[in-house]
Amino acid sequence: MDLSYGPEYETFREEVRDFIAVNRHLAPKNAGRAARPSNEGVAWQKLLIEHGYTARTIPREYGGFGAEPDILKSRIIAEEFARAGVPGGLANQGISMLVPTLLELGTEEQKRRWIEPTLAGDVVWCQGYSEPGSGSDLASLKTSARVEGGDFVVNGQKIWTSxxxxxxxxxxxxxxxxxxxxxxxxxxxxxxxxxPGIEVRPLRTMTGHAEFNETFFTDVRVPVDQIVGQRGQGWFVANATLGHERGMLGDPDALENRLLALIELMKVEQVGGARVIDLPALRDRLVALQAEVAAMKYNGMRILSNQIKGEPGGMAKLIVKLQACELAHQISALAIDALGELGILYNGSAHERA
Structure with missing residues (x-):
């Protein structure tokens, strides 16, 4: 596999690096996946859109940059922002999952109404999929919607609503x-x-956080034009959305950046006068993790190569998502074992630290 990008793309890479060097002081420290972005996060998102470093190929009429698709340029942007440890924009369910779904399957009115404010961070979305009796067997869901006048009337319950x-x-x-x-x-x-008719009850986890919720619907009226895709074809739409979620969760660059940050901490921290990174058992685990992250990254490059050639990604996308989930937990576990209480403060979400 040829992993070189060529002179034109390396010039573009320098442009991205220059932008980061000049503007990184404006980047929020916690843009990430925060539910409600900060003012700094929203401003950073809009700056990135303006320069084409996020929402790059989304048409301008929907609030994007409007560039022609270029997989390698998009890849370079992701690599450089991850390498610099700078957020490449807001990352939430609305931007990463709903926006591409609307671009693919939404009506023109839905695209114009919702994509731009979602991209800008002004509108935040949650996902109503799982139910108490419908988790892995999602298609058995019971939440119902009957048509009454010009509305769907929704009744039921969702759970784990982030x-x-x-x-x-x-x-x-x-x-x-x-x-x-x-x-x-x-x-x-x-x-x-x-x-009216929506009730949200938080579910507090062992970390003390309440990121997840139960959501109850009692005679909730939704205009019939707020359906995405055809009536009765929601399973097809949902699978399109979940496909984008898999891409959101499988980020080799971000995972590699977390591992590199852990390595630097292990070089500094000491146990009994020895650097943590020099302890044989921990070093062996670290080397194994480096190999696994490298394998994940090359699987990502395989997907990229297929996309450039117009070929389907096949099972590689699912493999990368599975690898990302497993490796994120392994990196967090190593952080705890290597750094003790300091590892609890190490980069990662609350449920990963748990």
Missing amino acids: TAKEADMIFCLVRTEGDAAKHQGISYLIFPMTT
């Missing part, structure tokens, strides 16, 4: 055809979280 308390909007799977086969009677609705 950031539901902070969200402005929800994209939600409901059953609109009760007598249809379970994969065929589902529809995909979008509606405000302030709609």
Whole structure:
């Protein structure tokens, strides 16, 4: 596999590096996946869109930069922001999952109404998929929506709804055809979280955080034009959204950056007068993790190569997502074992640290 980019792309890489060097002082420290972005995070997002470093290929009429698709340039942007330890924009469910779904399957009115404010960080979304009895078997969901006048009337319950308390909007799977086969009677609705009849109850985890919630719907009225895709075809739309989620969760550059940060800490911290990184058992685990992260990165390059040639990614995307989840936990576990209490403060989400 030829991993070189060529002179034209290396020139573009220098442009990205120059932008980061000049503007990194404006970057928020915690843009990441925060439910409600800070003012600094929103300003940083808008600056990146203006220069084409995020939302690069999304049309200008929907709030993007409007560049022609160029997979290698997009890859270079991701590499350089990760290498610099600077956030490459906001990363939440609305931007990473709903926006590409609307671009693919939404109506023109839905695209113009929702994509730009979502990209800008002004509108925050949550996902209404899982239910108490429908987790891995999502198609068995029971939340229903009947048509009454010009509205769907939604009743039911969702669980593990991330950031539901902070969200402005929800994209939600409901059953609109009760007598249809379970994969065929589902529809995909979008509606405000302030709609009458919605109740959110936080689920506090062992970390003390309440990122997840139960969400209850009682006679919630949603205009019929707020369906994405065709009625009864929500399973197809949901799979499109989940495909984008897999891409969001499998980020080789961000994972490599976390591992490099851990290595630097292990070089500094000492146990009994010896550097943590020099302890044989921990060093062996670190070397194994470096190999696994490298393998994940090369799987990502395989996907990139296929995309450039117009070929499907096949199982490689799923492999990268699986690798990312497993390696994120292994890196966090090594941080705890190597750094003790300091490892609890090491980079990572609350549920990863748990």
